[in-house]
Amino acid sequence: MEKQNYTVSIYTENNLGLLSRIAAIFLKRHINIESITASPSEVNEVMRFIIVVNVSEEQIKKIVGQIEKQIEVIKAFYHTDVETIYQETALYKIKSEDFLDDHNIQDFIKETNARIVTVTKQFFVIEKTGKRTEVDALYEKLKPYGLMQFVRSGTIAVTKNEMPISGILEKFNTTNSLS
Amino acid sequence: MHVKTASFEKVSTKDTLTVSGAEAVIKCLLEEGVETIYGYPGGAIMPVYDELYKYQKEIHHVLTRHEQGATHAAQGYARVSGKVGVAIATSGPGATNLVTGIADAQIDSTPMVCITGQVGSHLLGSDAFQETDIVGISTPITKWNYQVTKAEEIPEVIAKAFYIAKSGRPGPVLVDITKDAQFATLEFSYKKCSGIRSYKPFPELNLLEIERAAEVINKAKKPMIVWGQGVILGGAEDLLKQVVEKAGIPAAWTILGLSALPTDHPLNVGMVGMHGNYGPNMLTNECDVLIAIGMRFDDRVTGNLEKYAKQAKVIHFEIDPAEINKNVKADYPVLGNVKESLKALLELLEPNSHENWHQKFKDMYKTEYEKVIKGNLDINKKELGMAEVIQQINNQSKGDAIIVSDVGQHQMAACRYAKFNSTRSNVTSGGLGTMGFALPAAIGAKMAKPDKDVVAVIGDGGYQMTIQELGTIFQTKVPVKIVLLNNGFLGMVRQWQQLFFDKRYASTTMVNPDFITIAKGYHIKAKQVSDRSQLKDAVREMMESEDAYFLEVKVEQEENVFPMIPTGAAVSEILLE
Numbered sequence: 001m002e003k004q005n006y007t008v009s010i011y012t013e014n015n016l017g018l019l020s021r022i023a024a025i026f027l028k029r030h031i032n033i034e035s036i037t038a039s040p041s042e043v044n045e046v047m048r049f050i051i052v053v054n055v056s057e058e059q060i061k062k063i064v065g066q067i068e069k070q071i072e073v074i075k076a077f078y079h080t081d082v083e084t085i086y087q088e089t090a091l092y093k094i095k096s097e098d099f100l101d102d103h104n105i106q107d108f109i110k111e112t113n114a115r116i117v118t119v120t121k122q123f124f125v126i127e128k129t130g131k132r133t134e135v136d137a138l139y140e141k142l143k144p145y146g147l148m149q150f151v152r153s154g155t156i157a158v159t160k161n162e163m164p165i166s167g168i169l170e171k172f173n174t175t176n177s178l179s
Numbered sequence: 180m181h182v183k184t185a186s187f188e189k190v191s192t193k194d195t196l197t198v199s200g201a202e203a204v205i206k207c208l209l210e211e212g213v214e215t216i217y218g219y220p221g222g223a224i225m226p227v228y229d230e231l232y233k234y235q236k237e238i239h240h241v242l243t244r245h246e247q248g249a250t251h252a253a254q255g256y257a258r259v260s261g262k263v264g265v266a267i268a269t270s271g272p273g274a275t276n277l278v279t280g281i282a283d284a285q286i287d288s289t290p291m292v293c294i295t296g297q298v299g300s301h302l303l304g305s306d307a308f309q310e311t312d313i314v315g316i317s318t319p320i321t322k323w324n325y326q327v328t329k330a331e332e333i334p335e336v337i338a339k340a341f342y343i344a345k346s347g348r349p350g351p352v353l354v355d356i357t358k359d360a361q362f363a364t365l366e367f368s369y370k371k372c373s374g375i376r377s378y379k380p381f382p383e384l385n386l387l388e389i390e391r392a393a394e395v396i397n398k399a400k401k402p403m404i405v406w407g408q409g410v411i412l413g414g415a416e417d418l419l420k421q422v423v424e425k426a427g428i429p430a431a432w433t434i435l436g437l438s439a440l441p442t443d444h445p446l447n448v449g450m451v452g453m454h455g456n457y458g459p460n461m462l463t464n465e466c467d468v469l470i471a472i473g474m475r476f477d478d479r480v481t482g483n484l485e486k487y488a489k490q491a492k493v494i495h496f497e498i499d500p501a502e503i504n505k506n507v508k509a510d511y512p513v514l515g516n517v518k519e520s521l522k523a524l525l526e527l528l529e530p531n532s533h534e535n536w537h538q539k540f541k542d543m544y545k546t547e548y549e550k551v552i553k554g555n556l557d558i559n560k561k562e563l564g565m566a567e568v569i570q571q572i573n574n575q576s577k578g579d580a581i582i583v584s585d586v587g588q589h590q591m592a593a594c595r596y597a598k599f600n601s602t603r604s605n606v607t608s609g610g611l612g613t614m615g616f617a618l619p620a621a622i623g624a625k626m627a628k629p630d631k632d633v634v635a636v637i638g639d640g641g642y643q644m645t646i647q648e649l650g651t652i653f654q655t656k657v658p659v660k661i662v663l664l665n666n667g668f669l670g671m672v673r674q675w676q677q678l679f680f681d682k683r684y685a686s687t688t689m690v691n692p693d694f695i696t697i698a699k700g701y702h703i704k705a706k707q708v709s710d711r712s713q714l715k716d717a718v719r720e721m722m723e724s725e726d727a728y729f730l731e732v733k734v735e736q737e738e739n740v741f742p743m744i745p746t747g748a749a750v751s752e753i754l755l756e
Contacts, residue, residue, distance in 0.1 A: 017326075028319060
């Protein structure tokens with residue numbers, strides 16, 4: 001089966017051990033995580049993990065099944081790139097002298113809608129937010145100038161379709177009179 | 180704002196009581212109806228043991244000789260009683276010694292709560308004496324785990340632990356409690372957990388799925404059922420029997436499904452899998468509808484997946500959505516608790532019988548009898564065979580005993596030949612294949628059902644992995660019967676070496692001690708048999724013994740277990756010799 005990038009969105013309770021529990025599911029199947037982010041979600045006190053992996057659809061279905069099985073996972077979804085709006089952010093640190101000497105760099109920044117975050121005598125920091133491929137493209141362009149540092153965030157994504165988390169939680173609240 | 184993520188029953192009394200965290204642990208266990216626990220004390224769990232001293236009339240603590248023994252005893256107790264088994268240990272090595280039992284309980288879906296002591300919370304992460312990250316270690320092998328660092332968390336966490344361990348597809352839960360949380364006080368009140376918002380024990384029944392399944396079954400010409408432990412865990416044994424009888428469907432079992440339907444039920448056609456019976460394995464690849472009930476298509480059951488039941492429509496009754504399509508694609512999945520789904524199915528089934536089809540199973544049994552079983556039970560061959568010993572146990576037990584088997588050749592002999600009349604009588608380590616499981620598991624099994632005979636059938640390899648639990652038997656006087664089938668080899672590995680490694684017997688011969696002297700050292704009645712003429716009387720003496728009894732039977736050294744599906748072969752490529 002053909003492999004492609006899948007974005008797995010996992011809504012969970014805020015529990016200390018959950019990250020390693022979820023990571024272990026990938027580890028056990030020898031699957032490399034391309035990127036991972038965790039943050040509070042749109043629902044009060046519910047966390048959202050976004051994990052990107054490159055696997056087949058058969059694999060991702062099984063993985064999501066195993067993730068949903070974890071006690072403190074409320075719901076997990078998987079989506080392909082076309083089903084999501086996804087972005088990542090990268091920071092590129094470049095020597096000031098290189099930057100000032102070479103007008104190409106300034107052109108790249110304009111063309112790619114990147115942004116200069118900080119300027120000092122020693123270095124510039126450039127920020128780029130966009131699709132993975134766009135971040136990669138700017139990286140390739142800046143690489144010949146000797147990047148002092150480069151760092152990128154994990155992918156964050158929202159889906160085009162609705163994610164019915166609030167509904168799931170609401171249903172629990174109404175069927176179980178919480179004491 | 181604090182969000183409630185779990186619901187709890189209303190408090191039974193309005194009064195709260197100031198107690199220590201350690202005492203709260205015991206009170207929680209009592210609230211959950213726990214009567215017997217298995218464990219081993221040590222530094223970080225001492226406050227809890229101090230409370231156990233105080234509560235020794237209410238709660239029976241069994242001191243095993245190793246923490247692994249505590250987990251297996253708790254598993255044996257759980258498997259036989261259907262209740263949650265409880266094991267308790269200290270931090271560090273005490274906790275890590277639980278790991279094998281926890282992994283076994285996870286893969287065999289056994290409800291178990293393990294409580295471990297942990298170093299004081301101010302020492303966490305400092306590599307303190309006997310500190311180990313047991314929550315991290317046990318994460319992939321537990322259904323849930325949690326580290327308690329504050330006394331006031333104890334009642335809620337233990338309530339959740341029991342709820343999670345026993346609900347839905349059961350499994351092991353570990354609660355790690357720091358020593359300071361055991362010493363600190365809390366206002367105690369207990370509420371049983373009744374729901375967790377992120378956890379759904381049972382998928383909701385979908386009647387459409389059941390209707391479609393019933394339709395396919397009603398139209399089937401050559402249907403076959405393969406049931407697993409899900410039937411036992413769901414308490415659906417009687418429903419299975421009714422389904423099998425109403426629709427007249429031959430039914431086979433996985434090793435953990437054994438005993439859900441009596442051995443001598445006419446439609447019980449035996450075991451599937453690597454050393455299962457000839458008929459159900461062969462006919463898996465001939466049936467037109469394969470009805471899997473509460474089983475998970477383990478690789479030891481399916482053999483080569485590419486050649487497994489490809490001709491059949493597969494109906495899969497299953498509680499765990501993650502099992503659907505995991506190994507075998509289900510054409511008709513039926514999610515839900517089997518107790519509910521089989522009940523709904525039963526009403527929709529048309530009475531039927533498939534005599535010609537059933538006859539095929541009987542014919543294949545005859546073939547297997549001629550080629551395998553007759554030889555296994557032959558009393559004219561030179562040396563004693565394992566099956567003969569099991570047969571003698573059957574003759575005495577009449578099928579009413581609980582048989583606890585270890586792992587290896589003797590396990591296959593026990594599961595293939597032992598007779599069972601009632602459910603929850605077969606206790607064995609299926610998924611993990613844990614050698615050393617049987618002796619401690621038998622202790623737990625006997626304590627759960629004191630009025631039943633419990634016979635542990637063990638090989639000389641596995642016996643020596645947990646042989647120290649003879650000390651537990653001696654101390655508690657628990658009258659388990661131990662049958663050691665001694666062939667002087669790690670027999671199953673030796674069999675594979677013979678068949679697949681040109682008889683290079685690398686490290687499989689055992690130079691064994693005098694097992695009779697060892698048993699006697701623990702003041703356990705012991706007898707050795709090597710001659711067939713003594714076997715019957717020796718087994719009778721063991722079965723009639725009021726006390727614990729050790730019977731060593733010297734069996735043929737190089738007997739092989741057949742039938743056998745070699746690795747990578749299809750179920751229908753099963754070998755008879």
